[in-house]
Amino acid sequence: MSTATTTPASAEKSAVGTAHTRVEGRDKVTGAARYAGEVPFADLAHGWLVLSTVARGRIRAVDHEPVLAMPGVLTVLHHGNAPRLDTDFVGLLGSRPDPTCAVFQHDRVPHMGWPVALVVAETSEQAREAAEALVVHYASEPHDVAFSGGRTDAYPADGHMPAVTDKGDLDTELAASAAVVDAVYTTPEEHHNPMEPHAATARWDGGRLEVVDSNQGTTWVRGELANLFSLDPAAVRVLSEHVGGGFGSKGVRAHQVAAVMAATLLQRPVRVVLTRRQMFSLAGYRSPTTQRVRLGCDADGRLRALEHRSLSLTSTVHEFVEPSAAVARAMYDADAHHTANRVVRLDVPTPTWMRAPGEAPGSFALESALDELAERCGIDPIDLRLRNEPEKGPVSGLPFGSRNLRACFHEGARRFGWAERDPRPGLRREGRWLLGTGTAAASFPAGAAPSTAVLTAEPDGSFTVRIAAADIGTGARTALTLVAADALRVAPDRVRVRIGDSDFGPAMIAGGSMGTRSWAWAVTAAAGELRERLDLGADIPPEGVTVRSDTSAAVGALAQRERHSFGAQFAEVAVDVTTGEVRVRRMLGVFAAGRIVNPLTARNQLVGGMTWGISMALHEEAVRDTASGGHVGADLAGYHVATHADVPLVEADWVDDPDPDDPVGIKGIGEIGIVGAAAAIANAVWHATGVRHRDLPIRPDRVLAAGQGAARA
Known part of the structure; x- marks a missing residue:
């Protein structure tokens, strides 16, 4: 028999909120991690x-x-x-x-x-x-x-x-x-x-x-x-x-x-x-x-x-x-x-x-239209959005758990240098390049779904977490390690997280920006129960002490409020008047996304979403041949995505976004980064050229055709 110990919270630095490299990172870069097609x-x-x-x-x-x-x-x-x-x-x-x-x-x-x-x-x-x-x-x-x-x-x-x-x-x-x-x-x-x-x-x-x-x-x-x-x-x-x-x-x-x-x-x-x-x-x-x-x-x-x-x-x-x-x-x-x-x-x-899904293309249309309305009203695009901040859900009528979009815009505008922007389009130029800046708002729901977690206190003083989570590159393994460590009041190196096995019990999918939020809730609940048993002096037998939690009953209480992540996207572009090429020079996204578990992987996710926004705005377009019914160029040679040369300076950060009524405070960041990004770029192209593009992607031929049309008009 042995006894596992936990440390009082006041004596242990919080793991959640500190940058932590991926716990499986070495296995991935050395090839030790095997993917489904190579087991x-x-x-x-x-x-x-x-x-x-x-x-x-x-x-x-x-x-x-x-x-x-x-x-x-x-x-x-x-x-x-x-x-x-x-x-x-x-x-x-x-x-x-x-x-x-x-x-x-x-x-x-x-x-x-x-x-x-x-x-x-x-x-x-x-x-x-x-x-x-x-x-x-x-x-x-x-x-x-x-x-x-x-x-x-x-x-x-x-x-x-x-x-x-x-x-x-x-x-x-x-x-x-x-x-x-x-x-x-x-x-x-x-x-x-x-x-x-x-x-x-x-x-x-x-x-x-x-x-x-x-x-x-x-x-x-x-x-x-x-x-x-x-x-x-x-x-x-x-x-x-x-x-x-x-x-x-x-x-x-x-x-x-x-x-x-x-x-x-x-x-x-x-x-x-x-x-x-x-x-x-x-x-x-x-x-x-x-x-x-x-x-x-x-x-x-x-x-x-x-x-x-x-x-x-x-x-x-x-x-x-x-x-x-x-x-x-x-x-x-x-x-x-x-x-x-x-x-x-x-x-x-x-x-x-x-x-x-929905928010990415929908935000392009809505946030482009808001920009057009700001132009017609002679109101700054950020000011127009802030004047229309709702007090409650426009359709649901529910109060927001937290809605710190205003803080995102204020911080983003300060860092991006928005105050120095001349709102008139087509004025800034460097040689053959026209320069412009644009902005857009972002939101994505923050939900949760029932999940089951199993925690074991091992005889050697370590802890094993088992949950049927999926890490699809988001860093979920690492995030859950930090969540479990804090809930158990131990250092992260004493926690081992096992995921991706249906035998661990039902759990939410990695989707809808609900994965880490749902799994963390279950892990926290199980850790609390396990800690109580250990604090009472329970001995650890050779097979360990195991508890199991199920959050099905608790998740229902979330419906009392409307919970979303929010963000403000900023972009600066350069448009070549001779070729129609659009180059994104810099992007900044500032988000209100609840409790950030791991700043390192969180920033990675946000920047990844914003990079996909560049791809969405300027490159991605699958074309169907109406005669055959199939795709033209169904491969990565014919289907263009943003590459390193297309992505210069992309920065992502966040503001404090507490929700006192939320049991875990995590909102999810897997999707908010792409929302509004394409609109910010499109709005910047308008500011650079004075021509509005309402069809994605903004290809060079479309830029040239629109410019010629504007010249004739």
Whole structure:
């Protein structure tokens, strides 16, 4: 027997709030950390997905016999021989599964890149060669992939929130306004492209299904697989120790389900890895949007009317909504306040969550419109926003837990040098470069979901935390180490955090900026109970002392207030008048994001989001060929993202943001960094050139065309 000791809080420096390098950092940079596609298995077979080459129709035949005769090929799965799946269920996230992941169940092809077969072979090279040789015959049908704001078949769609909200008489308030903006903004289709591709290995071990996967929530994936294959959840284990990025794309996809099918048939481990090109069809994406924003204000700049209507697309097999109009429901109030999210069904893959779903494209439209209104009113853009700070949720009517947007703008303006800015556009010049600055506000909800944590006091005086969290590059492992250390009142080096195992109990996914917040709540609760037991002098047996916490009951109290992270984005750009090139020279983001657990990884997340904002504003654009229904350039050569040369000085910081009624004080920072970033850049381009860009990305050809149009006008 031994006794673990904890230290009184007054005698121990707080770990939370101090910079701490990643606890798994050495393993990652030395290659010791293994990702899903490189975990070794004995007798491993490899599967390669075959995707449809038509955008709509039926499969007439799969010529699998010649492929089965190729070297190393073990089997070919398709709709004619695959096991049946159960898709009649509502999953962990409150929706039915996307049929795209329920592979090989019928002969219908609803979009280009639909999974039609899986070839399994002894090696990955053999599987790929055979998959590329497989001949599939189709009965092709006319398809429709043309997205535009003029679609008459669009309809309101709820998603995870009401499709429509409205109060007041919009037309009356617009007519009585001293200044009005009525504009349409568009954003293109965008793709996640995490550095680590989607990969999964499935095997049966003693009658239990084990899946080693790259995902954003092992609880989520275990539940979906158990439902799809009609298994007891206890008979499924999902492991996801290291994840090289997700951004919303790493949920349940075709490759995991196909791997389980093949492993079940062959009774040996089977690995399926998506190629970069396949990810463009199978990993989800951000829908393009067309958004109409109408704003009206009085002579003092106070909003009388606000309308934000957004149109996005979804597939014909599963409904997903990009809720871009939702950002207006938290940011600004008006006497007449109307928002609506609508979708149109097309013959395309199903979109999915992508970093700040809704808020990222929605903030581009809303914050660009606010900038246009400031110009028409002759009011400073920051001043206009601060004049319209709501006292409570514009739609919910709930009080804010904390809303320190004003402090973000004040601190950001001071550091950025906003006071020296001449508001008139097109005046600053360095040779052929026109210079401009812009700003925008940001917000993202701060929610929480039930999670379970298991803590053990070990005989050697250390502590082990087990929770089915996912670290997708955010530093969650390190953050939870610091949270646990403070809750236990011990140094961080006495705490070991184990994550990414569905056997640890249910836990929130790494998504919606709710992961660390939800997990920290559970860890804190378990640590408090364990500390009480140890403080009473409990002996530590060889197996340790273990407690388990579940925060299901406590999470419900959050609904009493509206909780968001907020931020102020600033950008300076240079625009080449001869080539149309836009260069971001510097960016600054100041955020109110609750309690910052680890400043080192927090700043990393915020800067990463802002960098993605540069990509969104100037580069990212997936283009569909309406004739074929597929992508043009579905790879990282044709799909441009910001690189080192595009990202000069990007700074992120935060202001104090206490919420005395919040049990953990953590709000989440994974998504707030991208919100408003593209709008700040677009507003800076207007300030540099005097020309407003309402369509992303702001490509050189668009800059030149807009400049020529302005010159003719």
